[in-house]
Amino acid sequence: MKNQGKRMWHWKSFVLLCLAIFILPAGSAFAAVNKPFPQHTTYTSGTIKPNNVSQTVMDNAVKTKWDAWKAAYLKPAGTGKYYVKYNSAGETVSEAHGYGMLFTVLMAGYDSNAQTYYNGLYNYYIAHPSSIxxxxxxxxxxxxxxxxEGEDSATDGDMDIAFSLLLADKQWGSSGTVNYLQAANNIINAIMDNEINQSQWTIRLGDWANSGTYNTATRPSDFMLNHLKAFQAATGDSRWQNVTDKTYTIINSLYSGYSSSTGLLPDFVVYSGGVYKPAAAGFLEDANDGNYNYNSCRTPWRITTDYLLTGDNRALNQLNQMNSWIKTKVNSSPGSIKDGYKLNGSTFGSYNSGAFYAPFGVSAMTSSANQAWLNSVWSHTSGSAAEDYYEDSIKLFSMIVMSGNWWTY
Structure with a gap:
């Protein structure tokens, strides 16, 4: 009877183990979450967070926005794959895909399916390679x-995918279904080879932009300075330092030359006559290619994030000028921010877009002088209704940073 009991115990254990393996989501069954949401990162000394609400209220607001984002935009794309539905036609772009990969790795711990979603997004990425x-x-x-519309790449999507893979290595380790660190190194090296102009050390628009005016053009919304530093740390490739340095130089050149009263950056930048300048109307997308429009609205979030994490103050004057200008421009009312400004500060937009107001909350974090303004932007963002994929993504990213929950490699 003793042995029979033992055999029965083993049999029950085996069944339970099989059930556990079957029920648990693939790819996340055994991976510990090393940096679960919320993280409460300590940012650079002297920077601020909203103080009109508690940390718990901020964390819960991020969770609520994530739940809504996931329900609206994160969709299955066949067996073992996920994608980000970026418009009503069900299309997607690599920019959206990078956003999805970042969100899922950052929200792990709160979202128990995060690694399953992440690996599904990774599988979709590798199933859609650039032809270059x-x-x-x-x-x-x-x-x-x-x-x-062409089987080539867009640099911003690739940079976010690469950065997310570095975070995934820190979050779950690289010994599971996907070797995240190896995958990160592969795409980081491909970005350096194809999306960096190695004579100018500028960030190209994509792997296709390697001739004529496009070869030296760049886009400030791709100025993800903390990504660049993470790429260097992960690969040991010192060329990334050249890209970081050149990117900061271009920010300050544009600021001193074209927006000294506002700190605004244009959607696209061209290299002409030995200097970097705002692109002419119709350079790539529309008549506002040289203005602060739907690409550069992300720059207050992208550029400030490096200062918050590393204290690198090379763009601080530009950011502070921008903070001062926007507060005055809208009389400290985030609801008055419009979706489009010329670099001199004149308004051409008419809609209060979350893609425009939320990032100004991140840039406000640079100084305690902005506390009341930051509180207002936080409240306006966290209480906002759903818009479209782009606005909702940028609002969520901005809230993750504002709440102290962004972290790096």
Missing amino acids: DPYLMSWKQNSSFQNI
Whole structure:
């Protein structure tokens, strides 16, 4: 009877183990979450967070926005794959995909399925390579998940995918289904080879932008300075230092030359006559390519994040000028921010877009002089209704940073 009891115990244990393996989401069954949300990162000394609400209220607001974002935009894309639905036609772009990969790794711990989503997004990325370099992502797909409008890349999507893979290595380790660190190194090296102009050390628009005016053009919303530093730390490739230094130089050149009263940066930048200047109307997208529009609205979030994490103050004058200008421009009312400004500060936009007001909350974190303004932007953002994929993504990113929950490699 003793042995029979033992055998029965083993049998029950085996069944329970099989059930556990079957029920638990693939890819997340055994991976510990090393940096669960919320993280409460300590940012650079002297920087601030909203103080009109508690930390718990901020964390819960981020969770609520994430739940809504996930329900609206994170969708299955066939067996073992996920994608980010970026418009009503069910299309996606690599920018959106990078956002999804960042969100899922940052929200792990709160979201118990985060690694399953993340690995599904990773599987979709590797299934849609650029025709120029297989480690880069083809920039756009239709609702049938077919590459459309050219099988080449967009640098911002690749940079966010690469950075997310570094975070995934820290979050779950790289010994599971996906070797995140190896995958990160592959795409980081591909970015350096194809999306960095190695004579100017500028960030190109994509792997296709390697001739003529496009070869030296750049886009300030791609100035993800903390990503660049993480890429250098992960790979040991000192060329990333050149890119970081050049990026800061361009920020200050544009600020001193074209927006000294506002600190605003244009959507696109061209290199002409030995200097970097705002692109002319119609350079790539529309008549506002040289203005502060739907690309550069992200710069207060992207650029400030490096200062918050590293204390690198090379863009601080530009950021502080921008903070001062926008507060005055809208009389400290975030609801009065519009979706489009010329670099001299004149308004051409008409809509109070979350893609525009939320990032100003991140830039406000640089100084205690902005406390009341930061509180207002936080409240306006956290209480905002859903918009579209782009606005909702930028609001969520900005809230993650404002609440102290952004971290780096």
